[in-house]
Amino acid sequence: MNVILKRSFLITSMVLIVMSMTVFLGCTSEPENTEPFKFGMILVGPKNDKGWSQAHYEGGKYLEEKLKTEPMIVMDKINPADSPDITVEQVVDDMVASGAKLIIATSDDMKDGILTAAAKHTSVPIVHISGDSAWEEGKTYRSDLTLLSNVMGKMEYGKMIAGCAAALKTETGKIGFLGPLINDETRRLANAAYLGAKHCWTVNKGKNIADLSFKVTWIGFWFHIPGFTIDPTQVTNAFFDSGIDVVISGIDTTEALVVAGQRAQKGDNVWAIPYDYEGSCEQAPTVCLGVPYFNWGPSYVDIAESVKNNSYKSSWTWVGPDWKDINNKDKSAIGFMPGEGLTQVERKQINTFINDLGKGKIKLFTGPLNYQDGTKYLDNGETASNKAIWYTPQLLEGMEGNSSAE
Numbered sequence: 001m002n003v004i005l006k007r008s009f010l011i012t013s014m015v016l017i018v019m020s021m022t023v024f025l026g027c028t029s030e031p032e033n034t035e036p037f038k039f040g041m042i043l044v045g046p047k048n049d050k051g052w053s054q055a056h057y058e059g060g061k062y063l064e065e066k067l068k069t070e071p072m073i074v075m076d077k078i079n080p081a082d083s084p085d086i087t088v089e090q091v092v093d094d095m096v097a098s099g100a101k102l103i104i105a106t107s108d109d110m111k112d113g114i115l116t117a118a119a120k121h122t123s124v125p126i127v128h129i130s131g132d133s134a135w136e137e138g139k140t141y142r143s144d145l146t147l148l149s150n151v152m153g154k155m156e157y158g159k160m161i162a163g164c165a166a167a168l169k170t171e172t173g174k175i176g177f178l179g180p181l182i183n184d185e186t187r188r189l190a191n192a193a194y195l196g197a198k199h200c201w202t203v204n205k206g207k208n209i210a211d212l213s214f215k216v217t218w219i220g221f222w223f224h225i226p227g228f229t230i231d232p233t234q235v236t237n238a239f240f241d242s243g244i245d246v247v248i249s250g251i252d253t254t255e256a257l258v259v260a261g262q263r264a265q266k267g268d269n270v271w272a273i274p275y276d277y278e279g280s281c282e283q284a285p286t287v288c289l290g291v292p293y294f295n296w297g298p299s300y301v302d303i304a305e306s307v308k309n310n311s312y313k314s315s316w317t318w319v320g321p322d323w324k325d326i327n328n329k330d331k332s333a334i335g336f337m338p339g340e341g342l343t344q345v346e347r348k349q350i351n352t353f354i355n356d357l358g359k360g361k362i363k364l365f366t367g368p369l370n371y372q373d374g375t376k377y378l379d380n381g382e383t384a385s386n387k388a389i390w391y392t393p394q395l396l397e398g399m400e401g402n403s404s405a406e
Contacts, residue, residue, distance in 0.1 A: 037069040037102075037308055040095030042088060043076035044107035045223055045252050050283060051276040052222065052252035052294075056106045056129070058277075059296025062329075066301050067308070073100055079109065081225040088113025089120070096121050102307050104300065105129065107222070108185060118148040125312050127151055127303060130185055135316035137387055146314050151299050153333040154320040156192040156389065157357060158292025159248075160364055161336045162273045163196025164353050165289045166246040168204060168346045169271050173211050176239035176247040178232055178256050179218040182405045186250060188392040190216050193248050194399050195364035196353075204349055209398065215244065216401030223252045233259055240270050246289070249275045260287040271341050281339045288339030290350075295335055318386065323358030365389055370397040 041060045045053035053076060060072045075091050077083055088110045092103055101124065105114045108130045115133060118126045124147065131150040132138030142148065166175045175197055177190050194214045201212045217239070220229040232255040239247050240263055249256040249272065260272035261284025274280035274291045281288035299319055306312040322332035336354065338347055356362040367378030371394040378384055394403040 037067060037304065038073065038099045039063070039069060039102040039104065039304060040073040040075070040092075040098070040100035042078050042091050042095075042103070042105045042107075042110065043074065044079050044109060045077060047074060047076045049223070049252055049277075050254050050280050051274070053106065055277045055294045056104070056296055059294075059300050060104070062297030063300040063304055066297070067304055069304070073098055079107075079221075079225075081228055089117045092117035092121060092126070096124055100124070102304055103127070108183065109222075114148070115142065115145070118142075118145045122147065125149065125303075125307050132316065132390070134314050138316065139391065147312070149303070149314050150316045151303070152318050153294045153296075153299075154318055155189055155292060155294065155334055156365075157321055158334050158336055159189045159192035159250075160196030160199075160357065161350060161354060162248050162275075162290070162292045163193035163198075164200035164204075165273060165342065165346070165350055166193075166248055166271075167197040167199075167201040167212065168349055169289055169341070170246045171269065172243050172245045173201075173207070174213040174242070174244040174246075175215070176236070176244040177214065177216040177250060177401070178235055178239075178247055179216050179250045179401070180222045180252070181220055182218050182402065184391050184393075186218075187395060187403065188389055189250055190399070190401075191392060191396050192364070193250075194396055198398065199362065199364060200349070200353065204353075212398075213244075214399050215239070215242075216395060216399060218402060218405075219251060224255065232256065236260070236272075237263075240268060245269060246271045246273070248273045252276060254280055254283045257281070257284045257288055260284060273339075278335065278337050281337065285340045287341050289341045290336055290339040292334070292336050295329060295333055298330055299333060318390075321358070323355075326354065326358075371395070372397055372399060372403050 043053040047053055047057040073095050095103055103126045106129045111131055114128045127149045130152045133140050133142045134148050134150045179186055198209055201207050202209050217235050219232050224232050236247055236256045236259040247256045254274050257272040257274045260270050263270050264287045271287050271289050273289045278293040280291045319333035321334040322328050326332050327335045363383055365384040367382040368380040369377040371377050
């Protein structure tokens with residue numbers, strides 16, 4: 001009996017020792033990193049602009065929710081007019097000092113400041129929206145900035161859909177395009193809208209392309225800055241006064257839609273297509289034909305996850321729609337939300353157009369296509385490469401408006 005008790009005591013003691021060692025080792029081993037993830041976002045306009053900046057801001061809120069991050073550090077209205085004494089580099093400095101592990105800069109205009117900041121903060125991943133500095137084929141590729149990435153949605157598809165909707169709706173055969181400043185991005189998006197309009201005007205309506213007018217007017221920046229840009233409200237009214245009955249917006253804010261709503265209340269048969277933000281049609285729903293919009297959340301989650309698990313690498317990403325459902329909040333980078341201004345027949349035609357884009361039945365950046373000055377862009381049957389689309393030097397033949405600011 002004593003032997004049994006002694007053996008039992010020894011076994012119990014050994015178990016206790018092992019348990020104690022386990023607890024001790026657990027307490028002294030390297031603790032799991034549970035530090036909350038913090039990121040910064042720099043917006044060119046106000047975070048509630050119903051356009052470009054709000055789309056990014058809500059993408060950041062999506063990231064917060066999905067990864068349970070700390071609240072993002074947001075600086076909005078970072079542009080020469082609203083914040084003349086604040087540089088992008090200074091904003092990045094402050095965000096890094098506040099503990100941001102990822103910086104997202106959301107405007108092409110921020111390029112110079114971001115390149116400087118990326119060279120300075122070499123241990124912090126920085127994402128510049130719409131740039132080309134991380135693209136090996138890009139004109140301004142910077143191989144030395146190993147933690148700088150670029151992300152952009154393939155809004156060309158969204159603008160094609162917008163152009164199609166405009167062509168289906170117009171009764172006068174006159175479409176206006178309200179453009180921001182002039183650069184490669186804005187030219188290619190205006191071109192995409194024209195190609196979509198051209199297709200649906202000639203194929204769906206069976207009309208002659210010579211009878212379609214597509215006029216582009218640039219205001220000089222992404223949104224109205226009094227004393228610096230042309231007033232988009234005045235431009236839109238001028239469009240409608242000239243007989244244009246559908247205006248496609250390419251600027252960050254909703255003036256085109258607001259004016260269309262005001263004119264419709266006075267009896268004018270006019271329509272508009274806003275841009276960037278899914279909820280833009282709320283400004284004047286009955287005259288809204290729909291909105292091509294960015295859905296930044298999924299891309300932001302992918303990037304943040306790679307930073308958190310130490311797999312982040314510099315990359316250039318041009319993200320397209322999820323053709324199974326372009327309005328899928330968790331998968332599609334580009335969407336198109338139909339507006340109340342469309343008839344059921346027009347909606348059906350647009351859905352067919354979207355499906356054919358997704359299946360590759362419609363390839364609008366395919367020749368023969370010429371630039372506005374008559375020089376060749378694409379030979380007959382030639383499909384444009386990413387580079388040929390991304391770097392667009394002119395508007396296309398058939399479009400009215402300036403191809404450059406000079």
